[in-house]
Amino acid sequence: MLNDTDDFLGPVSQHSATQHKTSGATPLISKEPAPAPWVYDDTFGIVHHEGCRTCRHYMMHISDTVLDDSDTESYNLALHLRDKELRRRFVEGFRSGRSIQQEHDTERLKTYRAQRDEARASEAVYKTRVEETEAVVRRLEDELLDLQIAYDTFRSQSPCDWDSVSDWSDSPIALDASSLPAAPQVDSGESSDSQSPELLDQEDTDDYEEDEGDYESASISSDEEGSEAEVESEEEEETVGLAHPSDDEGADDVAALDDTGPVLQLNPLSFSTHQDTSEESDTYLNDNHSTPSPDFPNGQQSSAFFPAPRPSAPKLGSYSLVAIREQMQLAHRPDRQDVLTHIKSLVAQAHRTSPALRTEVQKVLLAEWRRPSPVPSISVDEVVYVDASGTGIGFVFGEHWQAWRFKKVWTKDCRQVQWAEAVAVELGIRLMIEAGFSGKALSLRSDNQQVVQAISGERVIGEIHATQIVQNVHRLCKKYCINLSVSWIPGVFNPADAPSRLLPVGGKRTRFPYHIGIPQHLQEFVAPYH
Structure with a gap:
C-alpha cells in the first residue's frame, strides 16, 4: 500500500x-511549447x-x-450511508418545498374561491334581472298584441274610414247651415248639463258650455251694438270654421229636421282647425266610437262622414296549412303590412282558443309563427356589389354584407369562374327580392366583364352552365318587374371581394337582415356561409 x-x-x-522549474525559467527568447x-x-x-x-x-x-476482500464490507457500508444521507436530504428538501408550495397555493386558492363566490353571486343577480326583464318584455308583448288586436277589431267593425280622420283636422271644414242641424240653444237660466251624456263627456261638456256662452254673448252684443258686433261674430265664425246660423234660422232648421227624423248632434269642438292630440280627444273617440249612426232621409247616409266599410280579411277557417304558411312568409316582407296585421290577429285568436278546441291551422300558427325582426330601410339609390372566388360568393349592399360558400364539387362538369360570377349575380338578385325590392330599378356591380356583357345582352358566354344562370337572372327580373342595370367595376374596388373569400368583414349587426334558401339547381354546389 x-x-x-x-x-x-x-x-x-x-x-x-517540473512546473516549478518551468515557472522559474526566464529564457531570453520565448518559445511556444510543443503540444x-x-x-x-x-x-x-x-x-x-x-x-x-x-x-x-x-x-x-x-x-x-x-478493492480487497477485507475492504469490501466497509466500502459498501460507506456507500450505504452516503446513499441514505442523500435520500434523507432529498426527502427533507421535497417536504420543505411542498410545505412552501402548499402555503402559497392556499393563499391563491383562498383568493380564487373568493372571486368565484363573488362571480356566482353576481351571476345570480344578473340571472334574476334577466328573468325579470324577460317577464316584462313578455308582458309588454302581450299588451302590444292585445292593443293591436283591439285596434284591428275596431277598424273592422267601425263603418268609418279612420284613415281619413286626419284629413278632417288638417284643413278647416266649412259647412252650410242647411247641411247641419243648428247648435243646441241654451237659455241664460238653464244649465248646459242637459246635453246628452251619450255624445259628450264631462270635459267636452264644460268646453261646450264656454262656447255656448260665447254664442249667447255674441247674440246679445248684436242687439246692443249692431253691425259692429255682427262683424266680430263673422270673424269668430271664420276662426272656428263653421257658419253658425241665427236663432230664427236655427229654429227653422230644427223644425225641418224634426219632420224628417232624428237630429244628428255634433260637437263644434271636434271640428277645430288644429289637430287635438291630447288625452281628452282620444278618450272622446274611444268612448263614442259605438254611437249608432243617425237616420237620413231616403235611407241615405252622408258619404263625407260615413265612407263605405273596407272588405274584411279572410277568416281562419278559409286557410289550409299550405296557405297559412305562405301567409306567414308574406308577413315577413316589409311591403305586406296588411298580411302581418292579419296574421297577428289570427295568432291572438289562436291564443284565446282553448287548447282542446284548436284547429290544425291554429296549432301551426302557434308553433311556427315568429315575429319579424325590425330591419333597416332599403334605399333605392344604393348599389348591389357581388363577387365570386374559388371559395365562395360575396354580397354587399350599403353597409350590409352576405356570403355563401362553394362546395368542393362546384367545378364539376367543367364549371369555370364565369359560372361562379353569374351565380353571384343570381343570388344577389334573389336576396334583394326577398328584401321586398320588386317592381323597382336595381343597380348591380360585378368585376367580371363577360358576365356583365352577357346579362346586358351584349355578348353570349360560351360556357353552357353560365348561360343557364344568365337565363335565370333574366327570368327573375321579368317575373318581379325589376329593371336591372349591370355594370363592370375593377376587382380592387369591389367591396364584395372580401366576403367572397370568406374573410371577416363585419359582425352580425352588419350582416344583411334578410336570408334566402339555396335554389334547388345550386344546392349541389353552394352552401350557406354558416
Whole structure:
C-alpha cells in the first residue's frame, strides 16, 4: 500500500518540480511549447497525457475492481450511508418545498374561491334581472298584441274610414247651415248639463258650455251694438270654421229636421282647425266610437262622414296549412303590412282558443309563427356589389354584407369562374327580392366583364352552365318587374371581394337582415356561409 502511495505521490512531485522549474525559467527568447500528446485510456474511460500515472493511480484507488476482500464490507457500508444521507436530504428538501408550495397555493386558492363566490353571486343577480326583464318584455308583448288586436277589431267593425280622420283636422271644414242641424240653444237660466251624456263627456261638456256662452254673448252684443258686433261674430265664425246660423234660422232648421227624423248632434269642438292630440280627444273617440249612426232621409247616409266599410280579411277557417304558411312568409316582407296585421290577429285568436278546441291551422300558427325582426330601410339609390372566388360568393349592399360558400364539387362538369360570377349575380338578385325590392330599378356591380356583357345582352358566354344562370337572372327580373342595370367595376374596388373569400368583414349587426334558401339547381354546389 505504501508503494502505491509512493507511486501515487511520485508523479505529483515530479509534476510539481517540473512546473516549478518551468515557472522559474526566464529564457531570453520565448518559445511556444510543443503540444503534449493526449491519449485515451479505455480501461477507465479517461483522456490524459501520455505516460501520466496520476490519473491511473487515482482511478485504481477508488475502483471496485482493485478493492480487497477485507475492504469490501466497509466500502459498501460507506456507500450505504452516503446513499441514505442523500435520500434523507432529498426527502427533507421535497417536504420543505411542498410545505412552501402548499402555503402559497392556499393563499391563491383562498383568493380564487373568493372571486368565484363573488362571480356566482353576481351571476345570480344578473340571472334574476334577466328573468325579470324577460317577464316584462313578455308582458309588454302581450299588451302590444292585445292593443293591436283591439285596434284591428275596431277598424273592422267601425263603418268609418279612420284613415281619413286626419284629413278632417288638417284643413278647416266649412259647412252650410242647411247641411247641419243648428247648435243646441241654451237659455241664460238653464244649465248646459242637459246635453246628452251619450255624445259628450264631462270635459267636452264644460268646453261646450264656454262656447255656448260665447254664442249667447255674441247674440246679445248684436242687439246692443249692431253691425259692429255682427262683424266680430263673422270673424269668430271664420276662426272656428263653421257658419253658425241665427236663432230664427236655427229654429227653422230644427223644425225641418224634426219632420224628417232624428237630429244628428255634433260637437263644434271636434271640428277645430288644429289637430287635438291630447288625452281628452282620444278618450272622446274611444268612448263614442259605438254611437249608432243617425237616420237620413231616403235611407241615405252622408258619404263625407260615413265612407263605405273596407272588405274584411279572410277568416281562419278559409286557410289550409299550405296557405297559412305562405301567409306567414308574406308577413315577413316589409311591403305586406296588411298580411302581418292579419296574421297577428289570427295568432291572438289562436291564443284565446282553448287548447282542446284548436284547429290544425291554429296549432301551426302557434308553433311556427315568429315575429319579424325590425330591419333597416332599403334605399333605392344604393348599389348591389357581388363577387365570386374559388371559395365562395360575396354580397354587399350599403353597409350590409352576405356570403355563401362553394362546395368542393362546384367545378364539376367543367364549371369555370364565369359560372361562379353569374351565380353571384343570381343570388344577389334573389336576396334583394326577398328584401321586398320588386317592381323597382336595381343597380348591380360585378368585376367580371363577360358576365356583365352577357346579362346586358351584349355578348353570349360560351360556357353552357353560365348561360343557364344568365337565363335565370333574366327570368327573375321579368317575373318581379325589376329593371336591372349591370355594370363592370375593377376587382380592387369591389367591396364584395372580401366576403367572397370568406374573410371577416363585419359582425352580425352588419350582416344583411334578410336570408334566402339555396335554389334547388345550386344546392349541389353552394352552401350557406354558416
